Amino acid sequence: MKFLHTADWHIGKKLNGFDLLEQQNHVFKQLLQIAKEEEVDGIIIAGDLYDRGLPSVDAVETLNQMFIELNLKETFPIFAIAGNHDSGERLGTGSEWYQYSNFYLKTNLLEATKPIELADTQVFLLPYFEPFEARQLFQDEKIKTIQQGVTRLVEEMKKEMKPDKQHLLVTHFFVAGGQKTDSETKVTVGGLDAISLDLLAESFDYVALGHLHSKQALSHSRVKYSGSLLKYSVSEVSDEKGVWIVSLEDKQVTTTFRKVEPLADLQQITASFQELMSKEYYEQIKRDNYLAISLTDTKVIPNVMTELRKIYPHIIQLDRAYGRDCRENEASQMSQKLQELDPLELFTTYFKQITEDELTEEQVNWLKESLAMTQAARREQV
Amino acid sequence: MKFLHTADWHIGKKLNGFDLLEQQNHVFKQLLQIAKEEEVDGIIIAGDLYDRGLPSVDAVETLNQMFIELNLKETFPIFAIAGNHDSGERLGTGSEWYQYSNFYLKTNLLEATKPIELADTQVFLLPYFEPFEARQLFQDEKIKTIQQGVTRLVEEMKKEMKPDKQHLLVTHFFVAGGQKTDSETKVTVGGLDAISLDLLAESFDYVALGHLHSKQALSHSRVKYSGSLLKYSVSEVSDEKGVWIVSLEDKQVTTTFRKVEPLADLQQITASFQELMSKEYYEQIKRDNYLAISLTDTKVIPNVMTELRKIYPHIIQLDRAYGRDCRENEASQMSQKLQELDPLELFTTYFKQITEDELTEEQVNWLKESLAMTQAARREQV
Numbered sequence: 001m002k003f004l005h006t007a008d009w010h011i012g013k014k015l016n017g018f019d020l021l022e023q024q025n026h027v028f029k030q031l032l033q034i035a036k037e038e039e040v041d042g043i044i045i046a047g048d049l050y051d052r053g054l055p056s057v058d059a060v061e062t063l064n065q066m067f068i069e070l071n072l073k074e075t076f077p078i079f080a081i082a083g084n085h086d087s088g089e090r091l092g093t094g095s096e097w098y099q100y101s102n103f104y105l106k107t108n109l110l111e112a113t114k115p116i117e118l119a120d121t122q123v124f125l126l127p128y129f130e131p132f133e134a135r136q137l138f139q140d141e142k143i144k145t146i147q148q149g150v151t152r153l154v155e156e157m158k159k160e161m162k163p164d165k166q167h168l169l170v171t172h173f174f175v176a177g178g179q180k181t182d183s184e185t186k187v188t189v190g191g192l193d194a195i196s197l198d199l200l201a202e203s204f205d206y207v208a209l210g211h212l213h214s215k216q217a218l219s220h221s222r223v224k225y226s227g228s229l230l231k232y233s234v235s236e237v238s239d240e241k242g243v244w245i246v247s248l249e250d251k252q253v254t255t256t257f258r259k260v261e262p263l264a265d266l267q268q269i270t271a272s273f274q275e276l277m278s279k280e281y282y283e284q285i286k287r288d289n290y291l292a293i294s295l296t297d298t299k300v301i302p303n304v305m306t307e308l309r310k311i312y313p314h315i316i317q318l319d320r321a322y323g324r325d326c327r328e329n330e331a332s333q334m335s336q337k338l339q340e341l342d343p344l345e346l347f348t349t350y351f352k353q354i355t356e357d358e359l360t361e362e363q364v365n366w367l368k369e370s371l372a373m374t375q376a377a378r379r380e381q382v
Numbered sequence: 383m384k385f386l387h388t389a390d391w392h393i394g395k396k397l398n399g400f401d402l403l404e405q406q407n408h409v410f411k412q413l414l415q416i417a418k419e420e421e422v423d424g425i426i427i428a429g430d431l432y433d434r435g436l437p438s439v440d441a442v443e444t445l446n447q448m449f450i451e452l453n454l455k456e457t458f459p460i461f462a463i464a465g466n467h468d469s470g471e472r473l474g475t476g477s478e479w480y481q482y483s484n485f486y487l488k489t490n491l492l493e494a495t496k497p498i499e500l501a502d503t504q505v506f507l508l509p510y511f512e513p514f515e516a517r518q519l520f521q522d523e524k525i526k527t528i529q530q531g532v533t534r535l536v537e538e539m540k541k542e543m544k545p546d547k548q549h550l551l552v553t554h555f556f557v558a559g560g561q562k563t564d565s566e567t568k569v570t571v572g573g574l575d576a577i578s579l580d581l582l583a584e585s586f587d588y589v590a591l592g593h594l595h596s597k598q599a600l601s602h603s604r605v606k607y608s609g610s611l612l613k614y615s616v617s618e619v620s621d622e623k624g625v626w627i628v629s630l631e632d633k634q635v636t637t638t639f640r641k642v643e644p645l646a647d648l649q650q651i652t653a654s655f656q657e658l659m660s661k662e663y664y665e666q667i668k669r670d671n672y673l674a675i676s677l678t679d680t681k682v683i684p685n686v687m688t689e690l691r692k693i694y695p696h697i698i699q700l701d702r703a704y705g706r707d708c709r710e711n712e713a714s715q716m717s718q719k720l721q722e723l724d725p726l727e728l729f730t731t732y733f734k735q736i737t738e739d740e741l742t743e744e745q746v747n748w749l750k751e752s753l754a755m756t757q758a759a760r761r762e763q764v
Binding site for chain 2: 094103376
């Protein structure tokens with residue numbers, strides 16, 4: 001059996017306000033192409049299909065269209081689960097009908113321990129859940145953590161396992177890497193308790209994980225994160241994005257990583273403002289990329305973001321590589337000083353800076369009256 | 383062929399803040415029972431499945447469960463469309479898979495003119511649409527109204543009609559009754575242009591309408607509103623709620639109305655406050671009903687709503703059958719007079735009423751100062 005393992009699509013996600021639907025469609029098409037080339041027997045999507053529980057209409061239409069392409073047009077079986085970013089109830093609507101075309105979408109714990117059989121493989125779909133859900137399901141007050149919940153669920157799954165079949169788990173949690181310590185269940189990433197790698201590695205032939213966005217987050221031959229299809233934060237800047245092609249034959253697993261290329265990459269640049277604004281510089285870089293810019297300048301640069309955006313439309317972060325110099329500290333001190341001025345002094349200073357003129361005596365009096373009235377009125381309101 | 387025709391479920395609707403999901407489930411169960419008793423060949427739901435485009439998670443789960451009952455458990459084919467209260471995009475998600483089990487849900491104009499064939503009947507599903515959608519579909523700038531859009535769509539449907547088949551239309555609009563006047567297209571109900579009854583009656587053997595909540599809204603043997611399953615406003619208080627059982631044999635239509643009974647009815651009561659609060663009175667009425675109360679009293683009744691709610695938990699409207707008497711009119715005149723007082727007089731009057739004492743001269747001066755400052759500050763803000 002050959003599967004394509006992907007996760008964390010986050011359809012509808014915006015990167016610092018920039019809509020990514022076009023980007024997401026672009027990498028999806030590559031995924032579809034890879035699935036066809038590799039002639040996989042199924043597509044695994046390990047949670048976080050949407051970026052949020054209540055996705056926009058555009059996001060809903062986009063994901064639905066992707067499912068239509070994969071499952072109805074290209075007839076790939078799909079094995080998908082809800083992640084912590086999904087609303088299980090909303091995502092799961094209609095999933096009872098999806099099964100007619102071998103699209104298995106599991107969004108709650110009910111029957112999560114019953115596998116789907118595909119030829120010689122049993123696929124277990126365990127969506128993201130909160131400890132209370134496992135507590136309710138098993139009527140067991142002792143289940144307080146995700147690790148305890150997963151342990152109990154895996155016990156149930158084992159009862160369903162046929163020895164002559166291969167066993168594959170799809171789930172969406174933070175898996176703590178290998179160290180058998182008590183403390184690992186206390187680690188949380190993205191608000192989730194960790195579950196232990198050993199439990200999963202011992203129980204299944206392959207575990208297709210979602211949640212962490214980097215495939216490097218865990219290093220194990222049979223328990224893997226696929227990572228996201230796009231770089232969704234600056235911390236992922238050096239990630240290689242793509243999907244795992246997982247072959248399971250006689251309980252032997254081989255995995256190959258197939259890369260996908262973004263339409264616009266997320267890139268980190270360190271340069272001076274002057275360099276960035278020079279044609280020789282910007283002509284050699286992909287200006288449409290999502291850029292995290294680190295300025296080497298230490299001086300104040302007026303309207304720096306506005307100026308940079310004229311050249312680079314998709315700046316998602318701007319900071320200083322070496323901090324700011326003394327003159328800026330002076331400006332900062334000035335700013336501090338301004339905060340200490342009373343409103344009358346503040347306005348007088350501002351008027352002088354802008355008009356290069358002094359207030360007349362009459363103007364000062366008007367100002368005093370207005371301020372007195374405003375302050376009195378504000379006192380009334382408090 | 384035998385169909386059950388229903389519409390305007392408005393799942394998730396609240397009646398003056400009261401959640402109706404339990405009520406909706408109650409009548410749904412009766413609908414299901416009727417469908418089984420009548421052994422219908424299909425269930426028609428003519429739009430407004432949800433009450434709003436972005437329904438709550440509870441509403442989503444409730445409707446999904448109803449579909450599961452009807453279509454997956456009881457294997458009734460479903461023919462449904464989106465109404466003006468539905469978001470076509472959200473409601474339509476997954477509908478491509480529904481067809482595997484003969485659940486046909488149409489939420490946009492694409493392919494709305496292609497019928498679904500069920501034995502000797504062609505069912506056309508025309509969801510609610512805005513004129514611009516028909517204009518875009520046909521690339522015809524002349525389509526400005528719903529009537530023009532429907533006319534064009536019906537032309538296309540006719541091309542698909544097989545003469546030996548019966549033709550059934552499901553749609554969701556205001557249908558203007560029979561008078562062949564130019565003005566009828568100008569009538570709007572619930573924000574929708576009207577479409578002409580004649581166009582529909584001439585073109586189809588049966589037309590299953592949604593939108594108006596009373597089955598009495600239109601009187602025609604083959605073009606019918608089913609009305610809603612529950613009374614959703616006081617104007618529906620005397621409606622009989624239920625579903626049509628429609629038999630189509632050799633292009634002959636017979637219809638029977640099957641009633642459903644609400645768990646709690648919507649009821650209008652006219653009585654005095656004293657009657658309403660007396661045990662002999664309230665013990666003989668169903669106090670859990672949704673009540674629109676018309677008080678015969680004309681005098682002021684302190685805390686009237688609070689008092690009534692102690693007995694009647696579901697008051698959705700409260701008014702006076704005969705208006706209010708002179709003393710109340712005096713109060714009303716006083717209220718009018720108060721609105722004409724300037725803030726200083728108003729406060730002086732209020733102070734006197736509450737403390738039964740006059741303001742001191744010093745207090746009056748403080749008041750004047752404060753008011754002057756506040757008014758000045760407000761002028762500044764305008």
